[in-house]
Amino acid sequence: MYQRLPGKERIREFLLRCDREAAEEVRRGGCPRCSGRLHQADYPRKPRGDDTNPDPVFRLSFCCGVEGCRKRATPRSLRFFGRKVYLGLTFVIAGVLGQGGSGVGAGQLQKLIGVSRRTLRRWRRWWTTLFVESRFWQAARGRFQTPIVAADLPGQLLDRFPGNAHDRVIALLRFLSPLTTSSLPESPAL
Numbered sequence: 469m470y471q472r473l474p475g476k477e478r479i480r481e482f483l484l485r486c487d488r489e490a491a492e493e494v495r496r497g498g499c500p501r502c503s504g505r506l507h508q509a510d511y512p513r514k515p516r517g518d519d520t521n522p523d524p525v526f527r528l529s530f531c532c533g534v535e536g537c538r539k540r541a542t543p544r545s546l547r548f549f550g551r552k553v554y555l556g557l558t559f560v561i562a563g564v565l566g567q568g569g570s571g572v573g574a575g576q577l578q579k580l581i582g583v584s585r586r587t588l589r590r591w592r593r594w595w596t597t598l599f600v601e602s603r604f605w606q607a608a609r610g611r612f613q614t615p616i617v618a619a620d621l622p623g624q625l626l627d628r629f630p631g632n633a634h635d636r637v638i639a640l641l642r643f644l645s646p647l648t649t650s651s652l653p654e655s656p657a658l
């Protein structure tokens with residue numbers, strides 16, 4: 469699946485464009501607490517799981533300009549995954565491939581995405597424990613007519629979205645994006 473995806477550079481640009489659009493919407497909406505004007509206040513993140521890009525990547529974010537409020541508003545992101553600073557895409561792909569049955573061994577996977585076996589195991593555990601128990605998943609899983617087997621996450625979830633490998637990964641990232649921020653009122657907490 470990984471090999472059939474477009475180049476990393478193009479994906480990175482595309483995800484950044486999606487993040488910019490989401491950020492613009494949040495900025496237009498104003499401060500979630502007092503409706504005050506939001507100021508750009510991005511913060512740098514060093515993406516792990518992507519060794520080809522050693523520079524910090526900026527998580528788009530805002531800060532309320534009203535004295536005494538100053539609430540931060542961080543838009544949803546397709547590039548970052550919550551407090552985990554791994555690029556969302558890498559995280560999802562690693563989860564799917566790490567499930568096994570994909571014909572990709574741990575060694576190859578390590579080369580493809582540059583993460584250790586231990587990291588992969590941790591990510592797998594995230595999907596089968598924290599994610600499954602999250603309020604987000606408890607609410608969202610009802611949307612699928614045929615129940616999704618927890619042990620088959622995230623592969624089975626990915627399979628429920630239409631389109632080619634690229635379309636499905638993007639759809640899955642969008643589906644998961646409410647998990648990437650806790651600073652907006654409609655965002656569920658893990």
Ligand SMILES: [Zn+2]
Binds near residue numbers: 499504534539
């Ligand atoms: Zn405010």
